[in-house]
Amino acid sequence: MPFIEESDLLELHKDIDKAQIINERLLDQIKFKNKELKRSKIQRNVLAGITGLFLIGTLAITAFTAGLSQNNFEAQDQYVLSDIDSLDAIKNRLDNLKQQNEELSLVKEFYLAKNFLEKEKVYSVQVKSFVDNNVTLASEALTNTMFVKTNPFYSYSLGNFETLQEAQKFRKQLVDIGFKDAFVASYKEGKRIKIEDPY
Known part of the structure; x- marks a missing residue:
């Protein structure tokens, strides 16, 4: 029967405590990112509403002023040029908002995938194990790699x-x-x- 030294047992407890601290930090980061995501979504929706109101207001003012100055064609041309400039600015702003929305969707999909990996049973292919954990093969932010401590080894899996x-x-x-x-x-x-059948 194998014998475990008390110092080895203490090291294992320290490793477990470290892993729990890392997991708590990751959960805190996910909660923080989720709050940022919600805040960004609210800001985006408010900004889109304000932009829509601004566009409607601009069109209403343009229609009203165009009706008042029907006799003065030069003044009417100035208003039309002004409206075209403001419409271009609004178009650019809407394009920027669409791009930000796409980026936020990618971040949301990343966190949903990470959440899925933590709750569901998944399969991965282990390629290497190390006794020391000072080998960095991939960022922990990548969802395609797994870094798992299986006493006394640190295992790296792909997919x-x-x-x-x-x-x-x-x-x-x-x-x-x-x-x-x-x-x-x-x-x-x-x-x-568990280790699965390879075929």
């Missing part, structure tokens, strides 16, 4: 798949290009459940 068949197909591709030790494992809530 996140809903089905075992998808993960097995990806594993075969990795083995074909030289990752001979790659294997499929299932994960839930950031923890490895």
Whole structure:
């Protein structure tokens, strides 16, 4: 029966505490980003409403002033030029808002995917394990990689798949290009459940 030194046990407890602290920080960051997303969405909607009101107001004023100065064609031309300039500015602003909306949608999709990975059972292909955790292979912000501590190793996996068949197909591709030790494992809530059949 293996014997665990008290110092090793203390190290394991420290590692667990560190992992819990990292998880709490990540959850706090996600909550903060969600609040920022909501705030940005509200600001975008308010700005779109104000822009719409401004456009309607501008058109109403233009129609009213055009009716008053029907006899003066030069004044009417100035108003039309002014309205065209303001319409271009509004068009540019709307284009900017559409671009910001697309960027916010990408951020929202990223956090929804990250949330899905934490709650659902997923399959990934483990390619390497290290005893030390000072090897940085990928950013934790990437949803296509997994970094999991499986005592006493730190495991790195590629891909996140809903089905075992998808993960097995990806594993075969990795083995074909030289990752001979790659294997499929299932994960839930950031923890490895089991090593799956490779075929």
